[in-house]
Amino acid sequence: MRFAVIGAGGLGGFFGGLLAAGGHEVNFVVRERTLRSLLTGGLTVSGGFRARLERVMATDDARTVGHVDVVLVTVKADQLDDIADQLPPLVGPGTIVLTMQNGVDAPDRIAAVVGREHVAPCVVRIFTQRDAPGRISHHGGPGTVTFAGWDNVETPVLEACRAAFEGVGIPAPEPADIWVDLWAKAMFIIPSGLLGALSGRAIGELRTGLREELAACIAEVDALARARGVALPPDAVDRTLAFVDEQPADVTTSLQRDLLEGRPSELDGQAGAMVRLGRELRVATPRHQLMYAVLSLREREARA
Structure with missing residues (x-):
């Protein structure tokens, strides 16, 4: 080809x-x-x-x-x-x-x-x-x-x-459905990357010390997907948390690493996209709005 x-x-x-x-x-x-x-x-x-x-x-x-x-x-x-x-x-x-x-x-x-x-x-x-x-x-x-x-x-x-x-x-x-696959990955990487960047912690500490916040962030992504018509399974949030629990404790995302190391990142394409979709679909995303606003300050410094 x-x-x-x-x-x-x-x-x-x-x-x-x-x-x-x-x-x-x-x-x-x-x-x-x-x-x-x-x-x-x-x-x-x-x-x-x-x-x-x-x-x-x-x-x-x-x-x-x-x-x-x-x-x-x-x-x-x-x-x-x-x-x-x-x-x-x-x-x-x-x-x-x-x-x-x-x-x-x-x-x-x-x-x-x-x-x-x-x-x-x-x-x-x-x-x-x-x-x-x-x-x-x-x-x-x-x-x-x-x-x-x-x-x-x-x-x-x-x-x-x-x-x-x-x-x-x-x-x-x-x-079977690429949109389900796309959003299923987003439910893991976006919340864990944002919380990881804010806290400076890898997945092992997020799933213990910040588990309720992590679950709430995952639920926001889940709600956006459903509002967009993506046919996620009913237990998608629980499945994502189970996947989180299976990961090695030191796992971090590329977004998290870029933000913590002062490099330009995909913050807008991940968190920003969640915030914009929330406004468009009239779905509340308060945690993503807050994390996007705070981490945008760090992102601007990296791009300065």
Whole structure:
């Protein structure tokens, strides 16, 4: 297949590197500094998965790539506006665009640029990180990548994309309902990330010392999903808490780590999206409003 990968960080470098090593045509669309690193130093994936590309197809202008079968949008949610103009040149009549961001608003934001018919909401459960430009490491098990068309309808391109991921060792099961999967992940990562950033504590202490607050935050996300028509199971909050209890005590989220370490984060794409949806749907989100307001002060300092 012919892929374009927007970004070459932990996710983009990992997926793009493995797919290219697996024989697919992969075109990275990246910023100028990353472009120089990829063109001169290649791309290395280490850890549980390994790949080495001496020659990388990369550009900072998507117009030089043209239409592709699949676009992987791997940049963080706070960078979506910056890369929006790179998408239309890549999208032909049958192209699908996988939105790999945390949170729930990326599919709508990308659909506003390329149209819903091209967007495949995607949920990534895997731990990778960029150690340096062109140097990606993978940790833990193979994880999963789930995606589907906007209306959960399988197409030949989606089927071929699924086979491409599976062919390089990445499980890509077809979800029963991608929106349920997307919101189920959000119910875990957004409340735990926000509370973790505010308290400076990992999941082990959140689920004991702040369990009632964590449950209340999860319930706010649950209420938003239901107001949006997402068919979550009746016990979704309890399931999320049970998942929290299964995690190693030292687990933190990428949002939490970015905020605590003073880096620009996905705060607006996660907490901000919850607050905006609450206003739009007339669903009360008092805890998310407070956490968003307080953590926005820290976010502004990081971006100053």
